[in-house]
Amino acid sequence: MNKRFIFTLFFSYIFSQSSIDTLSVTIYPEYYYQGVMVEYRFDKYSTEKYTFNLSTEVDSVLYLVSKGDEFFEEVVKVDNKSISSIEKLGEHKIYLFLDKYNQLPGLRDFSYQFNILSDIQTLIMAFQFPFASENFIPNANNIPLEEVGDQNGLTFLQGILNNYKSDELIDISFSYFNPHGLTSIQYSANISADNAPQNISTPTSRDKFVTYPFLTWEPMLIFLILTLILVFLYGNSQRKNNS
Numbered sequence: 409m410n411k412r413f414i415f416t417l418f419f420s421y422i423f424s425q426s427s428i429d430t431l432s433v434t435i436y437p438e439y440y441y442q443g444v445m446v447e448y449r450f451d452k453y454s455t456e457k458y459t460f461n462l463s464t465e466v467d468s469v470l471y472l473v474s475k476g477d478e479f480f481e482e483v484v485k486v487d488n489k490s491i492s493s494i495e496k497l498g499e500h501k502i503y504l505f506l507d508k509y510n511q512l513p514g515l516r517d518f519s520y521q522f523n524i525l526s527d528i529q530t531l532i533m534a535f536q537f538p539f540a541s542e543n544f545i546p547n548a549n550n551i552p553l554e555e556v557g558d559q560n561g562l563t564f565l566q567g568i569l570n571n572y573k574s575d576e577l578i579d580i581s582f583s584y585f586n587p588h589g590l591t592s593i594q595y596s597a598n599i600s601a602d603n604a605p606q607n608i609s610t611p612t613s614r615d616k617f618v619t620y621p622f623l624t625w626e627p628m629l630i631f632l633i634l635t636l637i638l639v640f641l642y643g644n645s646q647r648k649n650n651s
Contacts, residue, residue: 428458431524432532434564435546437516437582439536440593443467443508444518449501458493460502462486467505474499513589516541519581522548527574534566535582539592544584551578 428450436445448460466486473480475498484491484502493500507518535546535553546553551567558564588595 427527427529428452429528430530430532431528432534433522433580434532434534434536435518435580435582436536437518437538437541437584438509438586438591439538440591441505442511442591444506446504446506447501448504449499452493452497452500454497455495457495460491460493462489462491462504465506467508469505470503472501472503474501509586511589513585513587515583515585517581517583519579522578522580523576524572524574528572529570531569531572532566533569533578533580534564536592537563537565538584538586539595540588542585542587544582546582548580549578 430450432447432449434447434449436447439445452458469484469486469491471480471482471484471491471494473494473496475496478498480494480496482494491502509516533548533551533553534556537544537555546565548567551569553565553567556564556566590598
């Protein structure tokens, strides 16, 4: 399944010119969504508005904002292939759901081109390692990727690019073979179910009693031997009396 997604990300500023200090772009292949999910995460400290222009079809967009105990969630509709940031301060997460897969085992292949019209001080590119995948090969313009883990036990291949310039294009791609056709969450649930202890019934008194074959013929043999001894002793006593 070879698909080419051209994904261009633009930042425009309504107020004074500024930029996001750190932008994290994480790709989740078949995590809990039967396809590819892309997460954009950044902190917003002002009411400035950022606009994300999408040049490809997006299945749906989930927007999360959290600040302290406050939490905001909204399913966003793509309007003319653009998404505007929500005017709330705090940590912003935008989830884009792309490239649906079927549930059959097979090759997974995904690619798109990343570009932003603003400079970024720190750009973090990461790929979540799909569970039980075979030959997982990610790439982001040959940025060195290092294996890291998080507090939830997930494994990521992550690369960091400092002083990203707006005119730089980044080709993001990955390929791997899914031998089971399941998402990572489904595969993990199946493994947990297989490793769960089986229900074992409590043994009864009859189950605890072990029978052995010799318990049937051994008493008979002992009885026969005693009988022969008694007959022998009785015969001897009779011979002594007759003599």
